[in-house]
Amino acid sequence: METVEFTPRREQYAWTFGGVEPIMRVKPGTVMRLWTEDAFGGRLTSPADRPSERLDMSEVNPQTGPFHVEGAEPGDTLALHFVELVPARDWAASATIPFFGGLTTTDRTATLHDALPELTWIYQLDRARQTVVFEALRGELRLDLPVEPMLGTVGVAPPAREVRTSLVPDTFGGNMDTPEMRAGATCYLGVNVEGALFSVGDGHYRQGEGEACGTAVEGAMNVTLIVELIKGHAPAWPRIEQDEHYVVVGSSRPLEDAWRASQRGMIDWLHELYGLDRLDAYQLLTQISEAPLANVVDANYSAVTKVAKRLLPPADAYGGMHRYLREQAATA
Amino acid sequence: METVEFTPRREQYAWTFGGVEPIMRVKPGTVMRLWTEDAFGGRLTSPADRPSERLDMSEVNPQTGPFHVEGAEPGDTLALHFVELVPARDWAASATIPFFGGLTTTDRTATLHDALPELTWIYQLDRARQTVVFEALRGELRLDLPVEPMLGTVGVAPPAREVRTSLVPDTFGGNMDTPEMRAGATCYLGVNVEGALFSVGDGHYRQGEGEACGTAVEGAMNVTLIVELIKGHAPAWPRIEQDEHYVVVGSSRPLEDAWRASQRGMIDWLHELYGLDRLDAYQLLTQISEAPLANVVDANYSAVTKVAKRLLPPADAYGGMHRYLREQAATA
Amino acid sequence: METVEFTPRREQYAWTFGGVEPIMRVKPGTVMRLWTEDAFGGRLTSPADRPSERLDMSEVNPQTGPFHVEGAEPGDTLALHFVELVPARDWAASATIPFFGGLTTTDRTATLHDALPELTWIYQLDRARQTVVFEALRGELRLDLPVEPMLGTVGVAPPAREVRTSLVPDTFGGNMDTPEMRAGATCYLGVNVEGALFSVGDGHYRQGEGEACGTAVEGAMNVTLIVELIKGHAPAWPRIEQDEHYVVVGSSRPLEDAWRASQRGMIDWLHELYGLDRLDAYQLLTQISEAPLANVVDANYSAVTKVAKRLLPPADAYGGMHRYLREQAATA
Amino acid sequence: METVEFTPRREQYAWTFGGVEPIMRVKPGTVMRLWTEDAFGGRLTSPADRPSERLDMSEVNPQTGPFHVEGAEPGDTLALHFVELVPARDWAASATIPFFGGLTTTDRTATLHDALPELTWIYQLDRARQTVVFEALRGELRLDLPVEPMLGTVGVAPPAREVRTSLVPDTFGGNMDTPEMRAGATCYLGVNVEGALFSVGDGHYRQGEGEACGTAVEGAMNVTLIVELIKGHAPAWPRIEQDEHYVVVGSSRPLEDAWRASQRGMIDWLHELYGLDRLDAYQLLTQISEAPLANVVDANYSAVTKVAKRLLPPADAYGGMHRYLREQAATA
Structure with a gap:
């Protein structure tokens, strides 16, 4: 397999999906070893x-990319298999940012309250134990939490000529902030523009579902992924395949619409995989769906619909792409 | 321990929380062996x-109760520990009901579409294998699904003189439809009226998170529970304690408000358990929350916030009530 | 015409829709002269x-009623024509109540902010000029505002055995808080229980659309109304007919669902009045709808859909009931 | 006054806000006579x-512009005064487009229904009577409706490097679809990029509030406007000043957040105009707000907050800019 390595210089960061020239062209099948800066730009x-003094809100969540995938055309499906996500620093950060988050007044959930206090928590990483340490700022509590690395942001250039900040999740992926995007997962994204122009970023050493305060345990990440291309078959919403689960991510507001999009996306996937009538799939999903939230803080909220493969007959999504990529990864 | 058994006659079903005379008085500490009819009234x-021919929508989701708990006063906390949930029939049913469900036009998400087709799925139970069988109506797919019994509806009389149908979840509990309400769990509900007047029903042999089509694998259930009373300490929203998790259920619309209520409820609980400042709790919850949806179909939607005890220091919620009830259950 | 007068004693106030014995039986055609206390109970x-010291939140928004309308049966339509709404005091009050309102954290839009400051504004009424005076509490501004009396709360007993607090609007009417409910208007409500059991209250000397802070210019009101009964034809959502407009009020959350319900309700009404196909009515409504909000603060939000009669062919809704009641009112 | 005229050729249409080179540079104070194509591209x-056969959904809602305003810098306020909006054709069109609209399943309010029927209504314009004719497609009803020309779409380039389709309303204006954007109104928009890069389009010969089916009486429009620049003072959300009203437009989902943004925006404006404390402004707005919806169909919903100047003390918003532009218009 062809392998490329890339660590962006600060002036090479992408702050948007779309609207940026590709930083590199890659062939399907390429193994990519990438470095991503944390969402705070370090x-x-x-x-x-x-945060309000240290951060320029027009330069948060820097992305590594975009990468032009050779042969990718609108209507195709990009497959990104995450081989390894390894913390690139020995610490990470989280913070409450004024007017940002799920349990605060914002520019849209606009109330008359002042902003909540701005606070920054620093998490030290213990590589041996694979933990980060939560330390209360206003008390004594100190907790070891397992490292569970994930990427908050994975996306391609949007459709309809749009350029979106890297803070937004939508049909093109982007800032979905779901813990499902972890090593061992394959993410399928519909291609909207020639070359797909994907980028990745926003490493989290761990994150709870919902990402309540708006920022996870944010840390620079070494990302190893394999890029593949499936001609046609673009899904309406991002899909993720893991060894044990099928996952669809919907992103919208209000949150029930994000959930509806993800459920409808899974019904369509079950229809594709098993020829299942959509009303039968609706019934089946009602009884087997997992529905862990992703984020309720970003410009769109993201909801996950997830089904365990063990409950379903064997199937080869996208011609067995995930299994193939798992095998490739084993030899990478 | 005192033990009572009760199987309601059809004319004894309760269709509401509040507004019904107690069917029985019980002392705290009582073991109750109850039978509950399914949500379709069988x-x-x-x-x-x-469904539109067989069901009278003003008589769906019959409850067993209400029970007057001696000594319970407004502001107290009712603890219901579910010892055992055992399917009471060898089959269960699910259905699409016109204008009801998460992926359909309803009386409120009111569009100009006709109702989706009405369909009824019957699930056969295999007690030996502890499975129910999904059989596609419009195809050949047939799947064994594990039985995972739960109660959709557990609640007390509402505050402020209200009477709510058994289809509604809110601060008083009610039709939360969360798979977290299973054997081994202790549910804590704030008491609003003298005697608490709790009832239970809506057994599900299994249910996915979100309960997309509006009806789970609905089946009559034999319920064994222990009722206890904690003076004072009424939580704002229903709490559930399991051996491995703390759980808070918020119910509202839009779905983000249900989630906000459950997150805020968990922050309050963490504050109570550990003296954790609420901003520190917000930060910690951001990194450790699980957020599986409960239902996105009922009159209010229900969202769950859940944290794993293994990530937290030891604590005795409500003076160790859950552990005590587990021990009692073992001897029941 | 038969005329009755009724001023409730404090212990006769109704705090709910449903769940209360009728205070009086009235025949269709009766003119009723009623007194209503303000939402703060004075x-x-x-x-x-x-407010947090003066108000008992379980006893706010007292209603005058309920009245049993002879002959009213489920499925019928109650018509309440408001002949006159006259302020019963020379002052009125408004306030910010902790955790209540549209631009504040609440129990459901649950954030981590403290409550906004509690403030009470008293408005003096000038009967000659028909104005109330806004006086800024934290500055010098003083404004005369026209008195435009309306009733915030008009409703019947709910369906499905429910009892709802007088703070809630829904299909049964209730706390819709729309300025459309003024003298000269006829309100049509579907009857859910024998006798309809309607009540009225929550006089506002004026109110903006949306009722942002949650409380209007709240004042005791002398209400003159005529009650009539139409057999059958119960509308799904409350309708209001004025000399110049047809109005439908939808109440739900999120606000788009309240709007959808009101729009769908108006499409149904246009279908009834003109035999208009629902897709044609959808198109027509798109071009002629007025959509002033009612409240975005109550337990359900209320949205209004309104069409000007001058844009439509002549029609006699409910057999010309509104015109008939206008004539009756002229002689009352 | 300098006057420019501009009619774009088809290949000059802009389909986005941001991401397009300016078609012309104009000085503040310029009178512009523009032609805009209808949202369907004719x-x-x-x-x-x-619609599904005739429309390319990636090329709907063509904009005339963008125009680079000399001297405009981020943080400034662009003032666009609409002198005249005159229908440029003798007919206009409206349609139901599959999966688009307020009372239908969409890609986000994703249900399992098929699309509603696609229908196209053509409205003939009678210039003498200033009416358009609604003709039912599935019946005989035929109605004359007054022409009330407005622009659905007015905006500047977005902040944060974004490019948004002309179907989206947000803080930068865009597809707000409010009938308040009519001749005689001055629209104030915060400038995000050098030159502001504003464009206009989406003429409606008339539109109801909410724009239920998603398309108004869409027609090509001759637009006369005056462009002015105010240094600094960029409002958070678009403001409109009319002779009789102040207006703020908020755009978000769910609809209550759009309303909150517009209410908060008006509270800020009242604070600026009168030095009114924000809690006093909250109280005052509660009693005087008008709240007509704009659209409940676009990618974001738009809600309007509007206050009548006659209820307020005299004030000169932006140094009397609106009055000045009215005077300029009278001589243009």
């Missing part, structure tokens, strides 16, 4: 750092 | 049954 | 009054 | 036209 390093 | 027995 | 009388 | 001309 600017929060101490509990003394105030 | 009226759907064959794929040929059309 | 307890806020000075800017020094703090 | 492709729907007969009731026999099916």
